Amino acid sequence: MKALGYNTYGDIDNLEILEVKEPRIKKTEVIVKVAAISINPVDIKKMQGGFKPITNINKFPITTACDFSGEITEIGRDVGAFKVGDKVFGMTDILFGGSAAEKIRISQKFISLVPKNISLNEAAAIPQVGNTSLLALRNIASIRKGHKILINGASGGVGTFALQMAKIYEADITAVTSERNSDWIKNDFKINDVIDYTKDDILSTDNKYDIIFDANGNLSFPKVSKILSANGIYVSTKNNIYNNIDVAKQLFQRKKSRVVLSGRTSTANLDLFRMWIEDGKIKPIIDKIFSFDKYLDAYKHLSSGRARGKIILTID
Numbered sequence: 449m450k451a452l453g454y455n456t457y458g459d460i461d462n463l464e465i466l467e468v469k470e471p472r473i474k475k476t477e478v479i480v481k482v483a484a485i486s487i488n489p490v491d492i493k494k495m496q497g498g499f500k501p502i503t504n505i506n507k508f509p510i511t512t513a514c515d516f517s518g519e520i521t522e523i524g525r526d527v528g529a530f531k532v533g534d535k536v537f538g539m540t541d542i543l544f545g546g547s548a549a550e551k552i553r554i555s556q557k558f559i560s561l562v563p564k565n566i567s568l569n570e571a572a573a574i575p576q577v578g579n580t581s582l583l584a585l586r587n588i589a590s591i592r593k594g595h596k597i598l599i600n601g602a603s604g605g606v607g608t609f610a611l612q613m614a615k616i617y618e619a620d621i622t623a624v625t626s627e628r629n630s631d632w633i634k635n636d637f638k639i640n641d642v643i644d645y646t647k648d649d650i651l652s653t654d655n656k657y658d659i660i661f662d663a664n665g666n667l668s669f670p671k672v673s674k675i676l677s678a679n680g681i682y683v684s685t686k687n688n689i690y691n692n693i694d695v696a697k698q699l700f701q702r703k704k705s706r707v708v709l710s711g712r713t714s715t716a717n718l719d720l721f722r723m724w725i726e727d728g729k730i731k732p733i734i735d736k737i738f739s740f741d742k743y744l745d746a747y748k749h750l751s752s753g754r755a756r757g758k759i760i761l762t763i764d
């Protein structure tokens with residue numbers, strides 16, 4: 449069967465369509481015939497060997513991506529919650545990838561039924577950005593009604609999910625984006641307070657935020673500390689040395705800094721996204737859909753750093 453991956457660490461040009469063996473399941477796993485995947489900046493970091501110190505993978509080929517949607521074609525002996533024919537969405541481990549293939553094997557713990565009111569393409573857009581936003585806003589920042597939150601990188605995959613999630617929690621939202629996305633964020637997401645980072649310095653505000661979610665990851669705790677409230681928290685998607693030093697330093701301060709490390713999702717998290725989507729509270733935001741053979745165009749578009757929402761690759 450076909451998969452999308454690489455035979456050496458390097459740039460996106462190393463991606464190729466591979467011929468790989470069909471997966472064989474264990475008792476608690478299912479086989480999913482993949483319909484669509486979404487791609488993420490993390491895929492590129494992994495391709496470049498960025499996770500090699502943690503994963504220690506030297507065996508090639510490596511199949512890229514982790515988000516997927518599709519239909520179950522086979523179930524393991526001990527799988528109770530799903531059946532053959534179910535349309536599901538989910539995510540493989542963020543560090544190991546492996547979803548960009550015609551068929552994948554996945555534990556029943558990392559899938560959920562596709563929400564009734566969206567397509568398989570839209571479902572593939574959800575898991576990683578949903579999981580990252582949930583971890584950042586609910587688990588780490590304990591978001592609640594009335595919290596003043598600033599979301600930096602609001603127009604990207606993570607940002608567009610986080611905006612909608614912050615609305616569910618009735619937070620008071622400020623979105624940071626460039627001029628070309630400002631009106632879209634204001635009108636489509638009904639966000640009154642939008643800062644255009646190409647014109648205005650976010651630090652020049654008199655506002656104090658309870659949460660700063662740095663979805664883009666180009667800020668830092670020392671930089672934004674002065675616009676955090678007394679017990680405010682800065683959460684970043686970027687796990688770099690500077691942010692880790694900040695995390696260590698802030699043990700001595702009231703304001704806090706944390707880095708999101710979203711390894712895996714869970715059926716419970718995916719079920720929550722399904723509920724929000726079916727209730728009309730969250731809409732997957734898709735920038736572009738590419739066919740499988742246009743994988744390089746898709747990853748080039750992702751690499752531009754200018755995507756509005758998610759980029760999808762259809763597999764079948």
Ligand SMILES: NC(=O)c1ccc[n+]([C@@H]2O[C@H](COP(=O)([O-])OP(=O)(O)OC[C@H]3O[C@@H](n4cnc5c(N)ncnc54)[C@H](OP(=O)(O)O)[C@@H]3O)[C@@H](O)[C@H]2O)c1
Pocket residue numbers: 488489490542576577580600601602603604605606607624625626627628629645663664665666685686687708709710711750753754755756757
């Ligand atoms: N730690 C984790 O578990 C985890 C999980 C998921 C993602 N991430 C990381 O989170 C980051 C964002 O992911 P993503 O999927 O949202 O990326 P993305 O979809 O590629 O983000 C693209 C968006 O970033 C915005 N942007 C670019 N430069 C900006 C700047 N200087 N200030 C504010 N916004 C800017 C762009 O808007 P404009 O064109 O308007 O600038 C564009 O809409 C990536 O670095 C990714 O690796 C980490």
